[in-house]
Amino acid sequence: MGEVKLIATTQSLFCTRVEWALKLKGVEYEYIEEDLRNKSPLLLEYNPVHKKVPVLVHHGKPIAESLPILEYIDETWKENPLLAEDPYQRTKARFWAQFVGDKCVFGAFEAACLAEGEEKMKAIESAQESLAFLEKQIEGKKYFGGEEIGFLDLAAGWIPHWLNVMEEAGGMKLLDAEKFPSLHEWAQNFIQIPLIRECIPPRDKLLEYFNASISYMRSLATS
Amino acid sequence: MAKSEVKLLGAWPSPYVMRAQIALNLKAVEYEFLEETFGSKSQLLLQSNPVYKKIPVLIHADKPICESLVIVQYIDDVWTSGPSILPSDPYDRAIHRFWAAYVDEKFFPTMRGIAAAQGEEARKALVEQVGEGLALLEEAFDKCSKGKAFFGGDRIGFLDIAFGCFLGWLRATEKMNGVKLLDEAKTPGLVKWADRFCADGAVKGVMPETEKLMEFAKVLMAKMRGAPPK
Numbered sequence: 001m002g003e004v005k006l007i008a009t010t011q012s013l014f015c016t017r018v019e020w021a022l023k024l025k026g027v028e029y030e031y032i033e034e035d036l037r038n039k040s041p042l043l044l045e046y047n048p049v050h051k052k053v054p055v056l057v058h059h060g061k062p063i064a065e066s067l068p069i070l071e072y073i074d075e076t077w078k079e080n081p082l083l084a085e086d087p088y089q090r091t092k093a094r095f096w097a098q099f100v101g102d103k104c105v106f107g108a109f110e111a112a113c114l115a116e117g118e119e120k121m122k123a124i125e126s127a128q129e130s131l132a133f134l135e136k137q138i139e140g141k142k143y144f145g146g147e148e149i150g151f152l153d154l155a156a157g158w159i160p161h162w163l164n165v166m167e168e169a170g171g172m173k174l175l176d177a178e179k180f181p182s183l184h185e186w187a188q189n190f191i192q193i194p195l196i197r198e199c200i201p202p203r204d205k206l207l208e209y210f211n212a213s214i215s216y217m218r219s220l221a222t223s
Numbered sequence: 224m225a226k227s228e229v230k231l232l233g234a235w236p237s238p239y240v241m242r243a244q245i246a247l248n249l250k251a252v253e254y255e256f257l258e259e260t261f262g263s264k265s266q267l268l269l270q271s272n273p274v275y276k277k278i279p280v281l282i283h284a285d286k287p288i289c290e291s292l293v294i295v296q297y298i299d300d301v302w303t304s305g306p307s308i309l310p311s312d313p314y315d316r317a318i319h320r321f322w323a324a325y326v327d328e329k330f331f332p333t334m335r336g337i338a339a340a341q342g343e344e345a346r347k348a349l350v351e352q353v354g355e356g357l358a359l360l361e362e363a364f365d366k367c368s369k370g371k372a373f374f375g376g377d378r379i380g381f382l383d384i385a386f387g388c389f390l391g392w393l394r395a396t397e398k399m400n401g402v403k404l405l406d407e408a409k410t411p412g413l414v415k416w417a418d419r420f421c422a423d424g425a426v427k428g429v430m431p432e433t434e435k436l437m438e439f440a441k442v443l444m445a446k447m448r449g450a451p452p453k
Binding site for chain 2: 049058061063064065067068069071072075076087088090091094099133
């Protein structure tokens with residue numbers, strides 16, 4: 001169906017969700033690893049506005065921003081649909097994907113970067129309120145997409161692995177199995193899926209990455 | 224569809240609410256507009272949008288839909304007999320979605336910051352940033368419109384709605400701060416597009432007058448400073 005390239009970095013959860021979508025649909029693609037400290041001319045050409053990954057390039061035309069990329073993939077390759085046919089179901093998936101795939105990521109990272117204290121406790125509470133919303137959405141279902149994984153599973157897919165590592169690096173517990181039993185179970189099921197598992201970055205490298213980012217953010221806060 | 228089947232919770236000054244209204248107008252959908260009182264949140268709002276507690280909320284057959292761009296896409300998905308809001312080509316759709324995200328995450332927050340800027344230097348810097356953003360959007364307009372009237376082509380589309388809803392506040396910002404943001408010398412395409420957008424049948428009745436927005440802004444700023452409004 002034409003040349004597909006993905007400009008990405010291994011640690012980025014925004015990039016991995018795009019890989020999951022491509023693999024789910026059986027799309028062959030060329031993976032181009034980007035060094036964000038030394039951005040390539042290719043990245044600067046294909047995403048001049050944000051200069052960020054992921055960027056999907058199809059037939060030489062670039063698309064940036066992970067959620068628009070997922071929608072593009074779903075509309076272009078019809079196998080294993082990510083979004084339901086029903087407009088209301090599609091809408092719910094889009095709404096929650098924006099919430100959990102964007103806002104919650106930064107909420108969790110913020111909480112991780114704060115040093116021990118009242119502010120950190122407040123940030124953790126806020127992040128857990130977000131997870132509580134998500135718990136309600138997954139109750140009684142195997143995946144957010146139903147029997148098969150879908151759009152929202154991919155958007156929330158950072159939780160089983162990246163959140164887990166953020167928790168360790170940030171000295172906090174967000175995904176409490178007692179508070180969020182359904183979400184916790186979903187996370188275990190999701191990460192066991194072979195095509196999901198094969199794309200996630202090695203835990204030790206990801207921990208290194210988060211340790212470094214968090215140290216840096218904490219040093220900014222105290223300077 | 225009976226009018227009461229479709230309700231929109233909103234407020235007249237909100238550009239985000241306007242997005243939903245324009246979309247409903249494009250599809251000729253009758254709806255009941257429930258105006259939220261400024262400064263307080265109704266029970267209905269808190270119940271239908273517990274996550275963000277914000278307007279707009281579309282309620283269709285008792286089902287709430289939140290987040291303005293999600294609402295616009297829902298309207299496009301449901302009322303298929305009306306003109307399409309999103310382009311038909313997946314690549315064009317991705318481009319519209321990309322720029323809509325840019326407008327929400329970068330462009331509007333910067334523009335909004337101009338009024339709150341502390342000092343001339345800060346204001347100048349923000350005005351420059353807005354100018355850079357408009358230059359990017361001018362390029363996007365060139366590419367998306369392909370010589371036609373709107374980002375969506377012959378008719379108003381997703382990106383027209385996502386960006387155009389801010390024109391009222393853009394003009395109010397220009398007047399209140401004595402700055403020129405949309406400049407025919409720099410972004411001629413956008414200047415003409417702005418006029419066409421505001422004159423469109425689906426937009427005309429819901430775009431608030433600049434003067435009214437300026438009045439509202441004064442009230443807002445006074446409230447924020449804690450002083451009683453004049």
